[in-house]
Amino acid sequence: MSENPPPQAARKKNGAVTLSMVTYFLLALRNLTRNMRRTVLTLIALVVAIGSLTFMLTLTEGYLGSMKDNFVLTNFGHIQVNAPGFQEDGLIDNYMADTGPAIAAAQADPNVIASSQRVYVSGLANVATASAAIIVIGVEPEIEKSVTRMAGFVTDGAWLEVGDNGGVVLGIDVAETLEAELGDKVVMTTQAPGGDFSSQVFRVRGVMESGTPEIDRLMAIVTLEAAQAWLELGDGATTVVLRVDNHENTDVVYERMLDQLDGQLFETQRWFDVDPFIQQIVESSDTSIIFILAIVVVVVLGEIINTMFMALYERTREFGLMEALGTGRRQLFAMLLWETTVLVSIGGALGYGGAAILTAIYGKRGIDLTAFTESLSSLYMDPIIHPVMDLKITVYILATIAITALLAGVLPAWRATKLNPVEAMRQI
Amino acid sequence: MALIETKDLMKVYGLGEVSVKALDGVNLKVEKGEFLVLAGRSGSGKTTLLNMLGALDMPDSGTVRIHGEEYQQLSKNKRALFRLRHIGFVFQAYNLIRVLSARENVAYVLELQGMAKAERLERADKWLEEVGLGGFGKRRPDQLSGGQQQRVAVARALAAAPDIVLADEPTANLDSTTATELLDLLVELNETHNTTFIFASHDPDVISRAKRLIQMQDGRIASDETKG
Ligand SMILES: Nc1ncnc2c1ncn2[C@@H]1O[C@H](COP(=O)(O)OP(=O)(O)O)[C@@H](O)[C@H]1O
Ligand SMILES: [Mg+2]
Numbered sequence: 001m002s003e004n005p006p007p008q009a010a011r012k013k014n015g016a017v018t019l020s021m022v023t024y025f026l027l028a029l030r031n032l033t034r035n036m037r038r039t040v041l042t043l044i045a046l047v048v049a050i051g052s053l054t055f056m057l058t059l060t061e062g063y064l065g066s067m068k069d070n071f072v073l074t075n076f077g078h079i080q081v082n083a084p085g086f087q088e089d090g091l092i093d094n095y096m097a098d099t100g101p102a103i104a105a106a107q108a109d110p111n112v113i114a115s116s117q118r119v120y121v122s123g124l125a126n127v128a129t130a131s132a133a134i135i136v137i138g139v140e141p142e143i144e145k146s147v148t149r150m151a152g153f154v155t156d157g158a159w160l161e162v163g164d165n166g167g168v169v170l171g172i173d174v175a176e177t178l179e180a181e182l183g184d185k186v187v188m189t190t191q192a193p194g195g196d197f198s199s200q201v202f203r204v205r206g207v208m209e210s211g212t213p214e215i216d217r218l219m220a221i222v223t224l225e226a227a228q229a230w231l232e233l234g235d236g237a238t239t240v241v242l243r244v245d246n247h248e249n250t251d252v253v254y255e256r257m258l259d260q261l262d263g264q265l266f267e268t269q270r271w272f273d274v275d276p277f278i279q280q281i282v283e284s285s286d287t288s289i290i291f292i293l294a295i296v297v298v299v300v301l302g303e304i305i306n307t308m309f310m311a312l313y314e315r316t317r318e319f320g321l322m323e324a325l326g327t328g329r330r331q332l333f334a335m336l337l338w339e340t341t342v343l344v345s346i347g348g349a350l351g352y353g354g355a356a357i358l359t360a361i362y363g364k365r366g367i368d369l370t371a372f373t374e375s376l377s378s379l380y381m382d383p384i385i386h387p388v389m390d391l392k393i394t395v396y397i398l399a400t401i402a403i404t405a406l407l408a409g410v411l412p413a414w415r416a417t418k419l420n421p422v423e424a425m426r427q428i
Numbered sequence: 429m430a431l432i433e434t435k436d437l438m439k440v441y442g443l444g445e446v447s448v449k450a451l452d453g454v455n456l457k458v459e460k461g462e463f464l465v466l467a468g469r470s471g472s473g474k475t476t477l478l479n480m481l482g483a484l485d486m487p488d489s490g491t492v493r494i495h496g497e498e499y500q501q502l503s504k505n506k507r508a509l510f511r512l513r514h515i516g517f518v519f520q521a522y523n524l525i526r527v528l529s530a531r532e533n534v535a536y537v538l539e540l541q542g543m544a545k546a547e548r549l550e551r552a553d554k555w556l557e558e559v560g561l562g563g564f565g566k567r568r569p570d571q572l573s574g575g576q577q578q579r580v581a582v583a584r585a586l587a588a589a590p591d592i593v594l595a596d597e598p599t600a601n602l603d604s605t606t607a608t609e610l611l612d613l614l615v616e617l618n619e620t621h622n623t624t625f626i627f628a629s630h631d632p633d634v635i636s637r638a639k640r641l642i643q644m645q646d647g648r649i650a651s652d653e654t655k656g
Contacts, residue, residue: 017509017540030527317522324484324519325584326512326540329505422485425519 017328019335028339031311039343042307046347047354049300053293054355054397058387060289062363064282065388068247068271071278073149074210076271077116077241078250079257081106084265086238092121092231093193095238096266102240105260109242111249114146117237119227123190125170125178125220132177134220136190138227138237147243150208150221157182157206165226168202171219172209180204188220192231200230293396297404304408308340312412319416320424329417336416340409348401352394359387429496431591431624432458432481437490439476439647450476451487452647460591461622463615467635468644474628475596477644481626482515482594483507495591512540516585518595523581524569530556531565534584541588555583559613575606579613586617592624599631611637 032039072078081102086094096102099117106115119138124131141160145151151159160167168186170178180186182204189199202222210216222230224237244253250270257268272279312319319332366384439451450473458464458481466474479485480492483499491498499510511517524533534552543551556565559579569577578598585593595614599607615637618625627634635641643651 017512018542019539020545023536023539027527034527318525321519321523322525323508324482324511324517325537326508326515328508328540331540422479 017326017331019331024334024338025342027335028342031315031339032343035311035314038307038310042303042343043347043350045303046300046344047351049296050348050351050397050401051354052351053296053400054352054393055358055387056292057289057393057396058355058359058363058389059367059385060285061390061393062387063385064285065247066386067278067281071275072243072247072271074153074212075148075150075215076274077147078244078247079242079254079268079270080274081240081242081257081261082238082267082269084267087267087269090120090122092119092191092238093195095119095193095233095236096240097234097236099235099237099240101261101264102257102266105257106240106242108260109253109256111245111253112242113245114143114243116140116143116147116241117224118239118241119224119231119233120238121190121227121231123188123220125174126187126189127178127180127184130178132174133218134174134188135218136188136227137219137221138224139221140224147241150210153208153210153215154206155209157204159206160221160223163223163225164205165223165229166201166203167205167222169206169208169219169221170204171216172207173213173217174220175204175207182206186220190231193233198230200226202226293400297400297407300404301408304340304344304404305411307343308336308408308412309415311339312336312416316419316424319419320421323419323421324425332416332419333413336413337406337409340412341405344401344405344408348397348404352397352401356389359389362387363389430457431460431462431495432456433493434480435491437477437480437487437492439473439480439485439487449647451480451490454490454647454649456642456649458592458624458626460624461618463618463625463637463639464642465627465629465635465638465640466642466644467630467638468650469630472644473647474630474644476647478594478596478626478628481592482517483510512537512588514591516588516590516593518578518581518585518593518598520597521574521577521601523584524577526569529566529568530561530572530580530583533569533580534587537584537588551587552583555587556580558586558617559583573606575602575610578602578610582610582613582617586621586623590623592626594626594628596628597631598627599629599634604633607631607633 083094083096085091103115103117106112117140119136121136123134123136125134139150139160141151141162141164154169155172157169160169168188170180170186178186184204186202186204187199188202189197192198208215208219208221228234228236242253242257244250254268254270261268322332363386366386368384370383434454434456437451437454438449441448441450452473454477466477468474476485480487483492483494486500491500494514497510499507502510524530525536528536531549531552534555535548538548538551553562553565556562559582561576561579561583564572564576569580572580599610602610611633614625617623627638629635638655640652640654642649
């Protein structure tokens with residue numbers, strides 16, 4: 001009579017009961033393919049939910065990004081530095097006699113791509129038959145090109161040449177009001193520091209159309225040198241405009257500028273300090289994204305919990321058997337959690353992958369909303385949306401998938417550990 | 429010390445007037461290497477007793493000692509561990525995990541016991557060979573006949589080197605030829621490995637192989653005879 005020798009490991013009295021990750025994964029995968037129809041249906045729901053959520057995020061990212069770009073690059077720049085008081089009243093009296101420290105701080109900042117000086121002053125433009133209220137902007141013609149897109153808005157004639165101190169580029173509505181053609185003379189009148197009125201004659205070199213009413217109706221652009229001479233500002237200017245490499249860095253650059261210019265007489269503002277409207281749109285869209293996210297999570301959660309409970313009931317007998325064989329509660333729990341996780345991961349990966357492909361395709365091609373363009377352009381919105389995938393979205397989606405898997409997996413898994421093996425094995 | 433010793437096992441199902449005494453004071457000693465059959469009519473308490481002996485179910489009162497250890501004191505989790513180390517089960521049907529192959533079914537319990545992969549697969553193959561299923565290791569349960577499935581269950585029970593193998597109506601779903609072959613195997617395993625077997629069955633074929641036969645009636649032991 002030979003004994004059945006116990007295997008060494010089997011008699012480790014305190015050795016914890018274990019199953020390997022490979023075993024859990026294998027069980028999960030095979031059990032999921034056991035009811036292919038149900039698994040596929042659940043996967044479709046997951047792919048659609050995660051996929052459309054992802055694509056919606058990239059679309060939103062795309063149009064919000066272009067909206068910010070459009071606002072910032074149309075005219076304002078990311079950050080503006082002024083002399084104290086100028087932001088309050090816009091009076092030319094509050095100009096910076098020396099822009100040197102602001103320019104130096106901007107040029108030293110690693111996240112500032114470019115910076116330019118401007119003179120802002122309000123006034124009146126006259127021709128023989130008509131007049132129009134204007135805002136005169138004195139710009140550095142070449143440098144301005146690397147700060148904003150203004151030069152690109154010229155639809156008729158040309159942008160100012162360096163040294164062309166007798167030329168003006170008018171907003172299209174200004175030009176229409178004045179019935180001014182290229183080459184026409186326009187008399188522009190404004191107040192110099194101290195309050196004296198001062199007039200100057202300019203020739204129309206170009207007409208610009210930005211699609212943004214504030215610009216098209218008011219702008220009259222001359223060279224910085226012309227404005228300085230006209231208003232007797234010397235080397236001074238009212239404003240230094242900064243272009244930052246990335247919207248995300250606006251705040252850090254802003255903080256550094258405040259630091260750098262601390263104790264000197266400057267005021268600094270970000271684009272959204274001036275026009276909070278767009279920032280409000282961005283924030284309200286963040287809120288609605290979280291709202292939609294919550295809805296998607298709840299719907300998907302319900303679907304998966306339902307699927308997993310069906311799987312649990314279908315296999316009640318088998319879980320009872322496993323328990324009879326010595327499977328611990330932890331192992332049963334892990335088994336169902338793994339199954340849910342594998343299911344959600346596959347669905348999530350396919351959904352995310354599909355949306356990423358769509359984003360790549362439409363990111364290049366763009367989604368054309370020209371039909372709505374009239375109402376959109378005043379919101380600095382491009383008629384063509386280019387969806388953008390970024391790290392933030394990827395993290396969002398990954399987190400959604402992980403949370404969904406955990407939430408959906410825990411309940412059925414917990415129920416599995418509550419089964420009584422004797423009762424469970426009564427079931428067929 | 430006996431391998432198994434029960435004292436005044438009681439188990440009542442239901443409450444009040446419709447309650448059933450499934451076990452009504454069972455005192456039983458089983459020694460190592462026995463080949464014991466619990467017989468008796470349907471509803472006489474065979475399964476209930478077997479489940480108590482296997483730490484699957486808890487008595488309302490009374491004690492079960494296996495190796496002098498009382499499992500009633502243990503938590504649900506510890507009882508699972510207790511079964512893993514001491515008890516092998518062969519049930520009437522649906523013994524196998526459906527998504528695992530024959531050798532994976534055998535190896536599953538060995539993995540729970542903490543055995544390394546190569547070792548447990550080798551051991552699984554050896555035991556499949558032993559029950560006459562060499563070469564069937566890769567088959568899933570639905571690719572095996574009822575008799576073959578029961579053999580895999582036997583291989584799984586024995587591979588884990590338990591103190592006791594409990595089999596509840598193991599032949600009930602088999603035709604008589606297949607049942608006879610399975611019983612031949614079990615008797616042989618009892619003799620070659622000195623493994624303790626306890627059956628619950630009213631199958632005459634099983635009863636005729638018993639080395640010790642206990643008749644159950646209304647949750648009590650009605651007779652207890654040791655043969656040859
Ligand atoms: N879970 C249960 N609930 C109610 N009654 C039960 C339950 N399990 C067993 N019984 C009853 O206990 C008695 C013994 O059952 P059982 O041990 O299964 O007998 P056997 O295996 O000999 O057929 C029977 O009367 C049965 O109806
Ligand atoms: Mg029974």
